[in-house]
Amino acid sequence: MLDAARLRADFPLLQRLENGRRLVYLDNAATTQKPEAVLSAILDYYHSTNANVHRGAYGLAIRATEAYEAARERVAGYLNAWATEGVVFTRGTTEAINLVAGAYGRATVRAGDTVVVTAMDHHSNLVPWQILCQEKGATLRMVEITEDGRIDLSDFGLALERNPKIVAFPYVSNALGTVNPAAQLARLSHAVGAVVVVDGAQSTPHLKVDVQELDCDFYALSGHKMLGPMGSGALIAKPQLLETMPPYHGGGEMISKVWDDHSTYNKIPHKFEAGTPNVEGAVGLAAAIDYLARLGPDRIAEHEQALARAAIERLAQIEGVTVYGPRGPRDHRAGVVSFTYGDIHPHDIATILDQDGICIRAGHHCTQPLMRRLNVAATARASFYLYNDLEDVDALAGSLVKAGALFGYVPA
Amino acid sequence: MRSLDTSPPEPRLSSLYQEVILDHYRRPRNKGALENATHAVSLNNPLCGDEIDLHLRVEGDVIKDVRFVGRGCSISQASASMMTQLLKNSTVPQALLIAERMSAMMQGDDAAATDKTLGDLRALAGVSKFPVRIKCALLPWNALTDAVKG
Ligand SMILES: Cc1ncc(COP(=O)(O)O)c(C=O)c1O
Numbered sequence: 001m002l003d004a005a006r007l008r009a010d011f012p013l014l015q016r017l018e019n020g021r022r023l024v025y026l027d028n029a030a031t032t033q034k035p036e037a038v039l040s041a042i043l044d045y046y047h048s049t050n051a052n053v054h055r056g057a058y059g060l061a062i063r064a065t066e067a068y069e070a071a072r073e074r075v076a077g078y079l080n081a082w083a084t085e086g087v088v089f090t091r092g093t094t095e096a097i098n099l100v101a102g103a104y105g106r107a108t109v110r111a112g113d114t115v116v117v118t119a120m121d122h123h124s125n126l127v128p129w130q131i132l133c134q135e136k137g138a139t140l141r142m143v144e145i146t147e148d149g150r151i152d153l154s155d156f157g158l159a160l161e162r163n164p165k166i167v168a169f170p171y172v173s174n175a176l177g178t179v180n181p182a183a184q185l186a187r188l189s190h191a192v193g194a195v196v197v198v199d200g201a202q203s204t205p206h207l208k209v210d211v212q213e214l215d216c217d218f219y220a221l222s223g224h225k226m227l228g229p230m231g232s233g234a235l236i237a238k239p240q241l242l243e244t245m246p247p248y249h250g251g252g253e254m255i256s257k258v259w260d261d262h263s264t265y266n267k268i269p270h271k272f273e274a275g276t277p278n279v280e281g282a283v284g285l286a287a288a289i290d291y292l293a294r295l296g297p298d299r300i301a302e303h304e305q306a307l308a309r310a311a312i313e314r315l316a317q318i319e320g321v322t323v324y325g326p327r328g329p330r331d332h333r334a335g336v337v338s339f340t341y342g343d344i345h346p347h348d349i350a351t352i353l354d355q356d357g358i359c360i361r362a363g364h365h366c367t368q369p370l371m372r373r374l375n376v377a378a379t380a381r382a383s384f385y386l387y388n389d390l391e392d393v394d395a396l397a398g399s400l401v402k403a404g405a406l407f408g409y410v411p412a
Numbered sequence: 413m414r415s416l417d418t419s420p421p422e423p424r425l426s427s428l429y430q431e432v433i434l435d436h437y438r439r440p441r442n443k444g445a446l447e448n449a450t451h452a453v454s455l456n457n458p459l460c461g462d463e464i465d466l467h468l469r470v471e472g473d474v475i476k477d478v479r480f481v482g483r484g485c486s487i488s489q490a491s492a493s494m495m496t497q498l499l500k501n502s503t504v505p506q507a508l509l510i511a512e513r514m515s516a517m518m519q520g521d522d523a524a525a526t527d528k529t530l531g532d533l534r535a536l537a538g539v540s541k542f543p544v545r546i547k548c549a550l551l552p553w554n555a556l557t558d559a560v561k562g
Contacts, residue, residue: 343437343438344486345484345485345486346485347460347462347484347485347487347545347548348429348485348486348487351425351428351542351544351545352425352429355424355425362460363459363460363461364461377461377463377483377484378460378461406425406426406429407429407434408434
């Protein structure tokens, strides 16, 4: 395992006390804390490099453009993108998926076509497809999940029999921690001629990801979930697909020549980056990637998996607690543990844990169709990252026992 | 590894989760749909998923009957259950007055917190110390004001 206590020293916010206690931050699936290296990269950028990109004729603007484009190369390298120009900077996963639905989807999906999503998709990999299908008169087919929270492969096969134009799924579920067999799903989808969109919001922070090995067509990620700043993120796409797509947003930067009544467009990826981009976001994301790469994504995955297993084991010992998602000792899962505790509402659990300085999420996790299938309105969710350790798992279990006592449950 | 923390829960928490609140949460009064309701309002809190369907039968300006259907946290559901007990046979202006007192109590008004007209609801006074939970406690009351003013 990683030396989490030492890593915590890199994160200024984690030095704070919360309600007089050491802050135990277990809401990493929502957003992660930022290391000093990322914060200082952003500050340095504003201290030494800030100017608008791609337009200035002076040295400062050239250096700002270089910093922005170097960040693009860093993202491309970390994920083994097909090409650097296949990396489009976005506000995050949500915008990346909307870009695919709004540009690729609008140009290719017709009435009667099918788009496939899964019952464990985050709303941001569902609602854009609903909007597209409603506009086009296309069918949205939702693939069911198994009882232990995996994509139901036989139902996935049935959905593919409709010869969908687009298949979208999450690599890692934010609500359950399931790591889906993304490469296999992509291969099956390609066999019926579909274009594959992978929601990588939760996988990029936690696993070693190689988009060419996955062989998807589009891959979306959020910087803020991987130590980077909010409002940073990217769409990684096969360049030949980007070439054929109409633009998404219109404005400055994405054009080549503008006439009174029409325009020609810039080369990719700039064609999809209308307006002044989030340069500090890109620079901060590149610094976050440096940090992650130094630790090694495989070691991060291993660390998280160990914490998730320990947490599942501890929670299973508390009578009345139900853990959702794959629970087998050999199951590949990310550091996300969703659970309920008897009739204590997750919101009440979160309030009680907060008094001990423990931050967890309570709610539907932007996965309402999934919650319906699990037959719950909400779950409590603890999600771990590289700066969490077994002491945090202990704190979680201890505070849960307290919550139980308040609600009249007797500790086992 | 740190050993299990077995220190007693702090006073703020025990005042938040009083017996009477858990009792209303687990054995809600007046729960279920109301036949021949004259007013019905559904409200939810999209952030945490609390839901309340409030049904009233108002005759003249008297609330003859009131029931609710809902699901959510202990605070929102207990608040709804206590509310239905208080409102039955009160007039609409009286009900709105209680709603105002309840709102004042949530803002930390000590006088409201000892106001007998609030009945069991006074047990919810501790919620005012948990800002994110205030909207849970007020959800049924917002449904009430929507219903009678709507
Ligand atoms: C699986 C998954 N997809 C998409 C998103 C949306 O990410 P963002 O809000 O950063 O656009 C999230 C984050 O909540 C997520 O967990």
